[in-house]
Amino acid sequence: MMFDTVIVVDWSGGNDRGAKPVKDAIWACVARAGVTEAPVYLRTRQVAEAWIGDLIQAERAAGRRVMVGFDFPFGYPQGFAQAVAGSNDPLTLWDWFVARIEDGPKTNNRFDVAGAINLALGAKGPFWGNGLQRDVDGLPRTKTGYENPFAERRKAEILAKGAFAVWQLSGAGSVGSQALMGLPVLARLRHRFGDDLAVWPFQQLEAGIALVEVWPSLIAPEIAAQAQADEIKDAAQVRVLAQALSALSPAQLAAMLADGDAQEGWILGLGHEDALRGALRTDDPVPPPLSNDCFALPPGVAWTPVDDALDLLQERLTPVARVETVTVQQALGRVLAAPVTSLRSNPPRPNTAVDGYGFAGARDTGVHVLPLVAGRAAAGGDFDGAVPAGHAVRVLTGAVLPAGVDTVVLQEDVTVDGGRIAFNGPVKAGANSRRAGEDVAAGEVILQQGRRLTAADLALLAAVGVGAVQTFAALRVGVLSTGDELAEAGSDAGETQIFDANRPMLLGLLTRLGHEAVDLGRVNDDRVALAKALDAAQVDAILTSGGASAGDEDHVSALLRDAGAMALWRIAVKPGRPLALGMWNGTPVFGLPGNPVAAMVCTLVFAAPALGLLAGVGWQAPQGFMVPAGFEKSKKPGRREYLRARMRDGVAEVFRSEGSGRISGLSWAEGLVELPDGALTVKHGDPVLFIPWGGFGL
Ligand code: AMP
Numbered sequence: 001m002m003f004d005t006v007i008v009v010d011w012s013g014g015n016d017r018g019a020k021p022v023k024d025a026i027w028a029c030v031a032r033a034g035v036t037e038a039p040v041y042l043r044t045r046q047v048a049e050a051w052i053g054d055l056i057q058a059e060r061a062a063g064r065r066v067m068v069g070f071d072f073p074f075g076y077p078q079g080f081a082q083a084v085a086g087s088n089d090p091l092t093l094w095d096w097f098v099a100r101i102e103d104g105p106k107t108n109n110r111f112d113v114a115g116a117i118n119l120a121l122g123a124k125g126p127f128w129g130n131g132l133q134r135d136v137d138g139l140p141r142t143k144t145g146y147e148n149p150f151a152e153r154r155k156a157e158i159l160a161k162g163a164f165a166v167w168q169l170s171g172a173g174s175v176g177s178q179a180l181m182g183l184p185v186l187a188r189l190r191h192r193f194g195d196d197l198a199v200w201p202f203q204q205l206e207a208g209i210a211l212v213e214v215w216p217s218l219i220a221p222e223i224a225a226q227a228q229a230d231e232i233k234d235a236a237q238v239r240v241l242a243q244a245l246s247a248l249s250p251a252q253l254a255a256m257l258a259d260g261d262a263q264e265g266w267i268l269g270l271g272h273e274d275a276l277r278g279a280l281r282t283d284d285p286v287p288p289p290l291s292n293d294c295f296a297l298p299p300g301v302a303w304t305p306v307d308d309a310l311d312l313l314q315e316r317l318t319p320v321a322r323v324e325t326v327t328v329q330q331a332l333g334r335v336l337a338a339p340v341t342s343l344r345s346n347p348p349r350p351n352t353a354v355d356g357y358g359f360a361g362a363r364d365t366g367v368h369v370l371p372l373v374a375g376r377a378a379a380g381g382d383f384d385g386a387v388p389a390g391h392a393v394r395v396l397t398g399a400v401l402p403a404g405v406d407t408v409v410l411q412e413d414v415t416v417d418g419g420r421i422a423f424n425g426p427v428k429a430g431a432n433s434r435r436a437g438e439d440v441a442a443g444e445v446i447l448q449q450g451r452r453l454t455a456a457d458l459a460l461l462a463a464v465g466v467g468a469v470q471t472f473a474a475l476r477v478g479v480l481s482t483g484d485e486l487a488e489a490g491s492d493a494g495e496t497q498i499f500d501a502n503r504p505m506l507l508g509l510l511t512r513l514g515h516e517a518v519d520l521g522r523v524n525d526d527r528v529a530l531a532k533a534l535d536a537a538q539v540d541a542i543l544t545s546g547g548a549s550a551g552d553e554d555h556v557s558a559l560l561r562d563a564g565a566m567a568l569w570r571i572a573v574k575p576g577r578p579l580a581l582g583m584w585n586g587t588p589v590f591g592l593p594g595n596p597v598a599a600m601v602c603t604l605v606f607a608a609p610a611l612g613l614l615a616g617v618g619w620q621a622p623q624g625f626m627v628p629a630g631f632e633k634s635k636k637p638g639r640r641e642y643l644r645a646r647m648r649d650g651v652a653e654v655f656r657s658e659g660s661g662r663i664s665g666l667s668w669a670e671g672l673v674e675l676p677d678g679a680l681t682v683k684h685g686d687p688v689l690f691i692p693w694g695g696f697g698l
């Protein structure tokens with residue numbers, strides 16, 4: 001008895017609250033597997049009724065079971081329904097209200113209906129409270145002289161400390177008005193969805209849709225603690241309660257649903273507050289911050305070899321991305337923050353891989369004739385009874401094998417004659433069938449921490465019953481260009497200016513690497529402006545380009561050095577000038593060279609694997625392969641070189657110029673050739689390492 005989707009609605013008895021989201025209005029929140037969507041503001045009951053109905057319909061069309069919780073009583077104290085609507089069935093009373101309650105955005109007749117009920121009962125109650133200027137016949141404004149022929153509270157309200165009585169129609173917390181204005185809406189939803197909808201606790205919850213009564217105050221302290229700054233209280237209530245209800249285990253929810261009162265209704269979760277609180281407790285860990293000296297270099301090193309630089313990065317950097325639980329539907333491209341274990345086997349039971357006939361055991365060479373038992377086993381069904389030895393049964397692809405069946409013969413290989421089948425052996429035991437768990441066993445680790453989830457991974461997760469996974473939030477990486485000479489692409493640029501080419505390139509690389517690229521714009525060679533831009537960035541890491549060396553106008557390195565957390569990494573690499581690596585208010589900054597070719601190569605070789613560590617994917621070295629050189633070159637020892645390259649006719653060709661300002665060569669290339677640190681002479685046909693863009697994770 002599980003629900004795929006939980007919707008919690010905070011109802012209101014008032015009039016239209018306007019277009020702008022406000023408190024004490026109708027709010028709703030959708031949650032699946034403990035993961036909530038943003039709360040939704042619904043300005044009137046008419047808007048709410050349409051939105052809820054359409055949402056339920058869409059969920060059902062997608063095959064999801066839906067539980068909708070409303071925060072007003074579904075029933076009245078014992079005896080009221082009988083006295084008013086002539087039946088103890090609360091749903092009869094709902095329909096009685098549908099016939100009498102008139103509702104519009106600006107006005108409704110709830111006080112008149114309540115007064116008429118009081119008069120019909122010949123009593124000074126049970127309803128009281130009048131929010132109108134005019135007096136309403138039969139409806140006392142206060143409890144002076146009030147007489148109530150029924151119990152003041154439902155049994156559930158006696159247990160729910162602080163709950164208001166259903167009879168009060170005005171004043172703070174007048175749940176009585178919400179019920180009068182809500183029950184007709186629920187009644188119409190019932191009729192819209194017919195047998196596919198059941199109301200708890202009055203009906204058996206076997207249908208696809210369940211309406212339940214909820215009360216956020218059961219977990220008021222948790223809601224207060226988890227409310228976000230500036231979050232409207234009603235929004236926090238529906239959000240946190242929806243999260244808790246949708247994160248309950250089947251057993252916990254079943255225990256809650258086992259409660260109830262068939263006439264008065266009940267509050268879901270009443271007396272089970274610990275379970276609700278427990279469902280809210282997330283085990284999403286908070287990452288430790290990076291140390292401020294994580295980019296410090298060992299003293300005395302002049303030019304750091306590439307591998308040493310990479311080793312240092314690998315040693316010092318740890319995941320900084322927040323961990324959050326997301327549904328499988330939201331998880332594409334996300335990085336797992338914890339290993340995932342299968343919740344059940346795939347397939348869960350032995351089944352048939354083909355349409356055919358099932359029986360027990362192997363069959364030798366020769367003709368076999370087996371009597372058929374009645375019935376058939378089809379996918380999704382469970383065959384009733386067992387197939388006796390020496391008998392066969394009709395089976396359809398995907399059907400669970402009936403008891404007494406472990407082997408299937410293809411229907412194309414069978415002649416059917418009345419109640420018998422004939423086929424030629426041999427048939428191996430277990431033929432054309434799938435063993436339970438032959439793909440994945442329950443409890444097996446199916447995906448490791450650090451895995452960036454692919455479409456196929458989502459299939460695997462779904463197949464073994466996993467609905468939500470702990471993932472790292474996408475790493476937010478800012479990109480900032482520096483230089484007095486830079487102009488925006490497409491703008492009017494003076495002859496002394498160049499267009500900012502690095503920013504679109506770096507933003508593009510980050511997106512391809514699976515991060516959330518954040519455009520931090522351009523700043524001049526001005527330390528104050530640069531500091532302001534870095535301060536304003538709300539990101540997990542920053543890539544700057546330009547100004548990273550040790551010259552007069554190299555403000556990135558100067559600023560980071562003044563902040564006391566910068567190291568100028570002179571790495572023995574071409575193309576590449578020094579990298580300025582530093583921490584700015586706890587955020588790692590990768591100060592890349594300004595030359596576009598060097599900026600891209602340094603991003604792929606150094607920043608990309610470092611960002612991978614921050615994002616939680618672990619260290620991922622570029623993957624290349626040896627290919628024959630389609631060029632000649634001799635290089636000196638002492639630094640590693642990366643050449644813009646592409647594969648044509650089975651050989652790696654390189655761009656005609658090595659100039660690090662040649663953007664056309666970057667665009668021409670489809671990867672890089674990596675030449676080792678030592679001296680080397682490359683002749684046509686010599687093996688060289690080619691790393692396609694994809695090998696860098698692009
Ligand atoms: P820098 O690292 O600031 O000394 O810049 C090195 C070279 O790269 C200079 O020729 C700059 O004009 C050029 N450059 C710097 N930033 C960019 C950029 N965003 N787009 C294109 N070229 C740039």
Ligand code: MG
Binds near residue numbers: 482483546553594
């Ligand atoms: Mg510059």
